[in-house]
Amino acid sequence: MTSDAVLSMEDITKVYPNGIVANKGVNFSVRTGEIHGLVGENGAGKTTLMQILFGLNQADVGKIFFNGKEIKIDSPHAAIAQGIGMVHQHFMLVPSLTVSENLVLGLEPRRGFIFDKSRGIHITQELSKKYNLKVEPDMLVRDLPVGLKQKVEILKALYRGAKILILDEPTAVLTPQEMVELFNELRQLRDEGNTIIFISHKLAEVKALCNRVTVMRAGKSQGVFNVEDVTEEDISRIMVGRDVILRVEKDVAQPKESVLKVNRLTVVNSFNKRVVDDISFSLRRGEILGVAGVEGNGQRELVEAITGFGSYGLGSILIDGEDIKQLSIKEIRDLGCSHIPEDRMSYGCAPTLSVRMNLLSYKHNRREFNRRFFLMHMSTIRDVSTELVKEYQILCTSTEQEVRCMSGGNIQKVIVAREFSDNPKLIVANQPTRGIDVGATEFIRKRLVELRDRGAAVLLVSADLNEVMELSDSFLVMYGGKINAFIEDVSNFNEEKLGQYMLGLKSQDVDEIGRALHD
Amino acid sequence: MTKAQWRFEFYRTGVVIITAVLLSLLIIVLVSDMPGLAIKLFLTGPLDSLRHFGNLVEMVVPLLFTGLATTVMFTASQFNLGAEGAFFFGAIGAAFIAVNWNLPPVLHPAVAIVWGGIIGSVFCGIPGALKVKWGSSELVSSLMFNYIAFFLGLYLINYLLRDVTAGAMVSFPFANSSKLVKIIPKTRIHTGLFIAVFTVLVMGVFTYRTRWGYRIRVLGTNIEFARYSGINTTWTIVMSQVLGGFLAGMGGSIELLGMYRRFEWQTLPGYGWTGIIVAILAHNNPFYVPLAALFLAYMKIGSDIMSRSTDMPNEFVAIIQGMIIILISASSFLSKQRHKMIVREAIS
Ligand SMILES: Nc1ncnc2c1ncn2[C@@H]1O[C@H](COP(=O)(O)OP(=O)(O)OP(=O)(O)O)[C@@H](O)[C@H]1O
Ligand SMILES: [Mg+2]
Numbered sequence: 001m002t003s004d005a006v007l008s009m010e011d012i013t014k015v016y017p018n019g020i021v022a023n024k025g026v027n028f029s030v031r032t033g034e035i036h037g038l039v040g041e042n043g044a045g046k047t048t049l050m051q052i053l054f055g056l057n058q059a060d061v062g063k064i065f066f067n068g069k070e071i072k073i074d075s076p077h078a079a080i081a082q083g084i085g086m087v088h089q090h091f092m093l094v095p096s097l098t099v100s101e102n103l104v105l106g107l108e109p110r111r112g113f114i115f116d117k118s119r120g121i122h123i124t125q126e127l128s129k130k131y132n133l134k135v136e137p138d139m140l141v142r143d144l145p146v147g148l149k150q151k152v153e154i155l156k157a158l159y160r161g162a163k164i165l166i167l168d169e170p171t172a173v174l175t176p177q178e179m180v181e182l183f184n185e186l187r188q189l190r191d192e193g194n195t196i197i198f199i200s201h202k203l204a205e206v207k208a209l210c211n212r213v214t215v216m217r218a219g220k221s222q223g224v225f226n227v228e229d230v231t232e233e234d235i236s237r238i239m240v241g242r243d244v245i246l247r248v249e250k251d252v253a254q255p256k257e258s259v260l261k262v263n264r265l266t267v268v269n270s271f272n273k274r275v276v277d278d279i280s281f282s283l284r285r286g287e288i289l290g291v292a293g294v295e296g297n298g299q300r301e302l303v304e305a306i307t308g309f310g311s312y313g314l315g316s317i318l319i320d321g322e323d324i325k326q327l328s329i330k331e332i333r334d335l336g337c338s339h340i341p342e343d344r345m346s347y348g349c350a351p352t353l354s355v356r357m358n359l360l361s362y363k364h365n366r367r368e369f370n371r372r373f374f375l376m377h378m379s380t381i382r383d384v385s386t387e388l389v390k391e392y393q394i395l396c397t398s399t400e401q402e403v404r405c406m407s408g409g410n411i412q413k414v415i416v417a418r419e420f421s422d423n424p425k426l427i428v429a430n431q432p433t434r435g436i437d438v439g440a441t442e443f444i445r446k447r448l449v450e451l452r453d454r455g456a457a458v459l460l461v462s463a464d465l466n467e468v469m470e471l472s473d474s475f476l477v478m479y480g481g482k483i484n485a486f487i488e489d490v491s492n493f494n495e496e497k498l499g500q501y502m503l504g505l506k507s508q509d510v511d512e513i514g515r516a517l518h519d
Numbered sequence: 520m521t522k523a524q525w526r527f528e529f530y531r532t533g534v535v536i537i538t539a540v541l542l543s544l545l546i547i548v549l550v551s552d553m554p555g556l557a558i559k560l561f562l563t564g565p566l567d568s569l570r571h572f573g574n575l576v577e578m579v580v581p582l583l584f585t586g587l588a589t590t591v592m593f594t595a596s597q598f599n600l601g602a603e604g605a606f607f608f609g610a611i612g613a614a615f616i617a618v619n620w621n622l623p624p625v626l627h628p629a630v631a632i633v634w635g636g637i638i639g640s641v642f643c644g645i646p647g648a649l650k651v652k653w654g655s656s657e658l659v660s661s662l663m664f665n666y667i668a669f670f671l672g673l674y675l676i677n678y679l680l681r682d683v684t685a686g687a688m689v690s691f692p693f694a695n696s697s698k699l700v701k702i703i704p705k706t707r708i709h710t711g712l713f714i715a716v717f718t719v720l721v722m723g724v725f726t727y728r729t730r731w732g733y734r735i736r737v738l739g740t741n742i743e744f745a746r747y748s749g750i751n752t753t754w755t756i757v758m759s760q761v762l763g764g765f766l767a768g769m770g771g772s773i774e775l776l777g778m779y780r781r782f783e784w785q786t787l788p789g790y791g792w793t794g795i796i797v798a799i800l801a802h803n804n805p806f807y808v809p810l811a812a813l814f815l816a817y818m819k820i821g822s823d824i825m826s827r828s829t830d831m832p833n834e835f836v837a838i839i840q841g842m843i844i845i846l847i848s849a850s851s852f853l854s855k856q857r858h859k860m861i862v863r864e865a866i867s
């Protein structure tokens with residue numbers, strides 16, 4: 001098998017500074033002209049393995065062969081020199097630079113000694129057109145939503161012209177259309193003789209795109225398979241060690257009174273653009289309302305307005321009848337609103353604090369965690385965290401482990417555990433299963449339905465159409481800051497039409513949309 | 520940090536200290552004409568007599584306060600270097616009360632110390648407030664504030680509190696009731712030591728065991744997450760700086776009431792600067808502040824004693840301090856050893 005391999009990693013073992021053995025004797029090899037899937041549960045060691053290949057991490061044991069010769073990759077620089085490129089799971093962009101500056105960083109076009117800004121922008125536009133990934137060259141990266149950051153990362157790697165391109169969960173926040181485009185692009189790159197390594201938790205994607213797939217579990221490789229020879233179920237069984245059912249069993253929703261009422265909400269951003277434009281809807285106890293749409297059509301601003309993160313100009317938002325316009329984030333939380341943010345690293349956690357301290361977060365004022373004399377109840381905090389870690393199957397050495405040292409999916413689980421465990425009245429979940437493995441996704445989806453049945457109102461924002469359709473009882477489609485359609489009954493709708501709503505080619509009439517506002 | 524990481528940081532800090540000491544010995548050998556005596560005095564001077572030992576403890580006390588002050592401000596990720604100014608100005612505040620007021624013992628210094636603390640908190644609080652209000656860098660403004668503290672302080676002493684009958688530019692003598700009692704004969708060690716030790720414990724518990732400490736730590740690691748957690752970040756930033764300033768101001772007052780009869784500083788005493796090194800050396804952990812303060816005080820007293828009887832200048836201690844800052848902040852120093860240690864543990 002290694003004979004025709006262009007690149008192979010042999011017997012790779014990696015131990016992290018905190019003693020976690022992320023890779024144990026892993027063998028991994030790829031051929032020229034293939035798209036090679038790499039799958040495994042959260043924390044299985046996929047990112048670590050690829051970071052070793054890209055020179056961001058050093059293996060403690062093991063060798064890397066390139067075209068049959070052993071090579072040393074001790075820095076990303078060395079990797080790039082070998083023609084290896086990587087799109088990272090947690091973006092590695094410079095927030096204070098613009099999209100185009102990030103894109104050409106390190107390979108800047110120059111005029112004399114000076115960075116040629118307009119050429120940089122030109123290059124960005126060309127690339128963006130060529131690969132059909134739309135980005136604004138002049139925007140600062142720190143102002144971008146995650147979906148766009150992802151696109152910048154992908155374009156950046158493509159610009160560097162990698163012969164071996166590693167994509168670490170590139171599709172987590174792309175829309176179906178963008179995904180189709182990306183896949184076509186990747187296939188074309190493959191046909192031109194490049195190799196692509198594709199990490200994803202969405203096995204359907206892996207099936208559709210890859211030629212072969214390596215399955216990892218708990219730091220070890222479970223083998224390489226031809227994609228034709230295995231079904232999705234087979235893969236997830238090898239990965240998780242049991243059968244996984246992603247179809248959520250749920251009864252018909254029994255909506256009660258409204259918890260959240262959004263009335264003619266308008267949000268104007270700093271460029272004076274109406275990013276949320278006069279939208280109205282209500283969300284009732286005991287239902288899951290999905291918000292579908294291509295990312296960047298006002299979903300983020302909507303979530304920010306509801307959770308108190310951003311201000312809004314016109315309109316009103318009522319939670320349980322209370323106008324939240326003047327309320328602080330804390331006061332909104334105290335109304336029983338929990339929030340899963342889309343960008344877990346920037347908003348959802350304190351990377352250098354422990355799991356315990358991250359699980360505490362907004363609950364630190366609660367009576368149960370505090371004793372007399374202003375002291376916190378450390379043993380209760382410890383016990384509650386231990387419970388949550390067990391209940392949500394969070395993989396960590398102990399609840400004292402720094403969150404920074406956990407795999408992406410497990411960080412997400414910490415956030416989900418914190419937000420779900422509090423008997424929330426209203427859950428605003430923005431991409432709740434982003435980057436989570438199939439087993440955990442199943443778990444989180446079940447939980448959401450359970451919470452719904454216990455009377456919570458759930459606003460589910462997701463770029464993953466499957467998720468929206470699978471989980472929601474009804475859903476909105478947002479386009480250009482407006483609600484373009486309201487689909488009341490998820491079980492019967494026209495998929496083609498939905499695509500047209502999402503792209504703004506069609507919209508429902510005012511009366512149909514008006515149904516989103518109950519009573 | 521996990522326990523294992525603390526353990527390693529402890530070890531690493533130890534190596535840094537030893538390296539710094541060895542390098543300073545090397546410098547002595549290279550520079551001095553009497554290296555043997557110099558080294559002996561430098562290393563054992565602080566312990567060779569009760570008086571010298573007293574000097575050591577006397578120096579530890581103010582460093583505990585400025586170290587704690589900087590620690591709490593740094594924990595909030597605010598690089599406020601105002602402890603020096605707050606220490607100085609807090610002492611001036613205390614001087615006014617010590618000179619002008621008439622109160623029973625115990626109460627008199629207590630009031631003076633609290634007053635000094637309040638003045639100190641204004642001093643560190645302002646750069647914090649400027650930061651949250653207008654986004655001005657607290658590093659820059661706190662540095663400049665130190666000079667304002669210094670010159671304004673001298674002005675106040677000169678025009679309001681100066682004893683013209685005394686030969687030098689000093690204040691009127693402090694009321695006897697205001698002074699902190701000496702506790703060990705033949706030294707100047709005073710009751711401020713107890714207050715300092717108690718404050719260390721309070722600050723340790725505050726940082727790791729109370730919700731305010733929690734807020735400051737969350738804020739210091741990720742301000743967006745702090746906001747998301749419903750923490751009032753503006754308030755927390757300002758309060759952490761105010762608290763830091765309070766500790767520094769208290770330290771200045773205690774130093775003054777424990778060690779002096781009149782206000783007589785003509786320059787910034789420098790404990791605030793050293794306090795920054797204390798905080799860095801203690802990794803912003805209040806419980807490690809005493810160790811760090813003791814070490815730095817030892818170096819300082821050692822070199823003072825050495826400079827008195829040999830040709831080595833006592834400024835030489837600045838070299839050690841510089842070296843320590845560089846080594847500690849060089850995060851990759853010894854990281855290979857750490858990794859080997861961990862790999863060995865993990866694989867076996
Ligand atoms: N910087 C780090 N320091 C210490 N431990 C780490 C670090 N990064 C990852 N780990 C640990 O190594 C293991 C493997 O992590 P890795 O990120 O490679 O998983 P993954 O397969 O990419 O998971 P995911 O699907 O969640 O992204 C995890 O147990 C994680 O806790
Ligand atoms: Mg990963």
